[in-house]
Amino acid sequence: MNSALLHPVVLLLPIAVIVAFWLIAAVERRLRGTVQPGFFRRNGAAVGTYLIVAVGIWMLLLILLPQVSMLELSFRPKLPPVQMGGPRDMYTLANYRYFLFGSPDDASHWNVLHLRAFFLTITVSILVTGFDFLLCYPLAFHMAQTARPGRVRLLLLALIAPYWVNEVLRAFALRILFAGSGLLNTALLGLGAIAQPVDFLGLNIGLYVGLSYAYLLLMIFPLYSAIESLPHEQIEAARDLGAPWWRIHRDIVVPFAKPGIASGCTLVFMLSAGALATPLILSGPRSLWFTPVVYDRFYQAFNWPQGAAYAFILLLTCVAFVLMVLRLSRLSLGEMTR
Amino acid sequence: MTAAVELDRVSVRFGDFTAVADVGIDIEAGEFFSFLGPSGCGKTTILRAISGFVPLSTGAVRIGGRDMAGIGPNQRPTALIFQSLALFPMMTVAENIGYGLRVRGVPRRTRAERVARLLALIALEGEGDKRVEALSGGQRQRVAIARALAVEPQVLLLDEPLSALDLKLRQHMRNELRAIQRRVGLTFIYITHDQGEALTMSDRIAVMRAGRIEQVGDGRSIYEAPQTAFVAGFVGESNALRGDVVQTADGEALVETPVGRLRGRNPRQLQAGDAALLFVRPEFVQPGLSADNECDAEAADFTYEGSITHVTFRAAGGTKLLAQIGAAARQAVPAPGARVRLGFAARDAVALPP
Numbered sequence: 308m309n310s311a312l313l314h315p316v317v318l319l320l321p322i323a324v325i326v327a328f329w330l331i332a333a334v335e336r337r338l339r340g341t342v343q344p345g346f347f348r349r350n351g352a353a354v355g356t357y358l359i360v361a362v363g364i365w366m367l368l369l370i371l372l373p374q375v376s377m378l379e380l381s382f383r384p385k386l387p388p389v390q391m392g393g394p395r396d397m398y399t400l401a402n403y404r405y406f407l408f409g410s411p412d413d414a415s416h417w418n419v420l421h422l423r424a425f426f427l428t429i430t431v432s433i434l435v436t437g438f439d440f441l442l443c444y445p446l447a448f449h450m451a452q453t454a455r456p457g458r459v460r461l462l463l464l465a466l467i468a469p470y471w472v473n474e475v476l477r478a479f480a481l482r483i484l485f486a487g488s489g490l491l492n493t494a495l496l497g498l499g500a501i502a503q504p505v506d507f508l509g510l511n512i513g514l515y516v517g518l519s520y521a522y523l524l525l526m527i528f529p530l531y532s533a534i535e536s537l538p539h540e541q542i543e544a545a546r547d548l549g550a551p552w553w554r555i556h557r558d559i560v561v562p563f564a565k566p567g568i569a570s571g572c573t574l575v576f577m578l579s580a581g582a583l584a585t586p587l588i589l590s591g592p593r594s595l596w597f598t599p600v601v602y603d604r605f606y607q608a609f610n611w612p613q614g615a616a617y618a619f620i621l622l623l624t625c626v627a628f629v630l631m632v633l634r635l636s637r638l639s640l641g642e643m644t645r
Numbered sequence: 646m647t648a649a650v651e652l653d654r655v656s657v658r659f660g661d662f663t664a665v666a667d668v669g670i671d672i673e674a675g676e677f678f679s680f681l682g683p684s685g686c687g688k689t690t691i692l693r694a695i696s697g698f699v700p701l702s703t704g705a706v707r708i709g710g711r712d713m714a715g716i717g718p719n720q721r722p723t724a725l726i727f728q729s730l731a732l733f734p735m736m737t738v739a740e741n742i743g744y745g746l747r748v749r750g751v752p753r754r755t756r757a758e759r760v761a762r763l764l765a766l767i768a769l770e771g772e773g774d775k776r777v778e779a780l781s782g783g784q785r786q787r788v789a790i791a792r793a794l795a796v797e798p799q800v801l802l803l804d805e806p807l808s809a810l811d812l813k814l815r816q817h818m819r820n821e822l823r824a825i826q827r828r829v830g831l832t833f834i835y836i837t838h839d840q841g842e843a844l845t846m847s848d849r850i851a852v853m854r855a856g857r858i859e860q861v862g863d864g865r866s867i868y869e870a871p872q873t874a875f876v877a878g879f880v881g882e883s884n885a886l887r888g889d890v891v892q893t894a895d896g897e898a899l900v901e902t903p904v905g906r907l908r909g910r911n912p913r914q915l916q917a918g919d920a921a922l923l924f925v926r927p928e929f930v931q932p933g934l935s936a937d938n939e940c941d942a943e944a945a946d947f948t949y950e951g952s953i954t955h956v957t958f959r960a961a962g963g964t965k966l967l968a969q970i971g972a973a974a975r976q977a978v979p980a981p982g983a984r985v986r987l988g989f990a991a992r993d994a995v996a997l998p999p
Binding site for chain 1: 717725732748
């Protein structure tokens with residue numbers, strides 16, 4: 308199939324997606340059976356038009372069009388410019404095949420290097436998400452339910468201020484901290500806790516810490532706002548009925564804060580799976596994070612179609628993973644934004 | 646009968662603020678006991694101290710003779726019903742009621758039976774699978790009661806649970822609450838600022854003001870024989886006439902007021918020369934009644950309420966006197982602006998220290 312024919316399709320696809328979403332929304336509205344005043348009546352003509360135009364441009368120009376053109380690109384072969392649109396420019400799965408087998412046409416060996424980087428990225432991102440949740444939940448609960456307002460402000464400031472430092476600088480600071488002759492090793496050696504310097508960076512401990520730290524705020528804020536909306540009397544009622552503290556969290560707080568937990572976990576997972584700067588700076592020499600692999604497809608191999616395919620594999624896996632988690636926790640996408 | 650709940654000189658202080666000051670009361674087993682007072686008088690703090698959410702500054706709370714010091718809310722034989730009810734929105738009605746049993750590790754089978762019995766008690770059979778939001782205000786109220794009863798507490802504590810309901814439902818729930826209490830025979834400790842609730846439901850009432858107890862007694866003695874000016878003014882409507890005692894005799898005091906010398910009971914043994922407030926309830930003030938106390942007044946304002954008519958009279962020195970005239974005596978309602986002679990009996994008036 309000639310790709311020139313498909314440019315109209317590429318342009319029409321976003322519109323089709325928008326129409327599809329609109330239809331889904333309409334059906335959902337009908338099923339819920341609530342009749343609300345019209346969009347323009349609620350917002351006024353000027354604001355309503357602005358909202359539609361602004362959101363429309365944002366969705367179409369900044370999200371859908373680039374993504375769709377990347378998707379289209381991922382199915383095309385790498386060709387010198389002169390051959391583009393020529394007879395060899397046809398749709399192919401070669402880029403996806405390369406991810407699996409390390410060769411466009413030979414399927415006898417797995418592409419171990421890339422597959423391992425991919426699964427390592429997904430696994431570590433899950434672990435980072437879990438670690439961030441365990442770290443943030445007690446803090447968010449404290450801020451939302453038990454701390455005095457002054458303490459909450461202080462904690463918020465302490466949480467936000469470090470993020471004034473940019474991501475790259477933060478990652479390098481951690482690198483210095485964790486280096487073979489870095490602060491941590493020097494301190495541990497001085498204390499006599501270890502005899503040999505620990506290779507924190509080679510063991511990827513630096514990477515894990517860096518990733519966990521980079522997206523901490525994106526976990527804590529959804530958790531905080533979800534837990535804050537839980538009336539304190541619910542906790543007291545559970546306590547009064549005889550629940551020990553861990554049951555109060557399991558039965559009352561966590562189910563109530565589930566939308567916040569889901570959105571915090573989604574954000575951290577997506578962003579750490581897609582992180583580029585932190586893994587580039589902090590990952591050890593033996594391990595390979597997936598996003599630098601994608602980056603290399605584009606700028607080292609100059610194979611944009613393959614890079615697009617790799618990026619899409621990562622995106623689809625993340626989306627599938629998030630949807631699976633939502634399904635397991637019986638949440639809908641709409642509830643998460645509550 | 647042993648005291649179910651013993652408050653032994655309980656004080657609760659928050660920083661410099663004393664919320665509860667030196668409260669000592671024995672609440673009997675099976676009693677419906679109310680704490681009545683305006684908001685901020687410390688009644689909720691007392692309830693939270695009994696349930697264990699607020700630590701005592703001094704004194705002791707004993708439940709069934711056992712000192713509760715150091716025992717957390719989840720270990721006490723009390724159950725609290727919150728003003729907001731605090732039902733768990735993510736659980737069904739049955740799960741709400743059974744929650745206390747679930748955390749106690751009661752097996753599923755037994756739990757289901759107990760929940761079913763409680764649903765029957767609150768007349769919500771078969772509604773166990775509904776979500777809490779699907780219930781009406783009164784039904785939620787009953788679910789909150791059932792959830793508290795499920796853990797079989799020795800004492801049920803209720804923190805103004807009816808205040809969110811509309812008037813009709815509130816009156817209905819008063820009877821319902823009283824009926825449930827009689828059926829289960831539990832000690833109920835009830836907090837309210839609504840004297841009607843306290844009077845209709847309680848065996849005994851403690852009237853509170855600024856962290857202290859002003860008077861304890863059954864509804865009749867609180868209403869008919871107030872011991873302090875605050876109780877006389879807070880519980881029910883009263884005309885308060887300021888004056889000085891000029892003479893005392895036979896348990897009565899003669900008070901010099903702006904509208905003349907009036908006699909009333911003297912429960913606090915005021916002496917001649919003491920300042921006093923003479924209280925008389927509007928239902929005892931009647932036009933044209935020849936009685937111990939009489940004064941001239943002009944009918945100024947009328948409020949018709951069906952079964953009764955409220956009339957505001959203006960007496961000497963601009964003193965306002967309220968009278969309530971029942972429908973049976975509606976001929977006695979004067980014309981606007983009419984000058985009449987008001988009368989009330991000395992036994993219906995009470996002189997108290999201001």
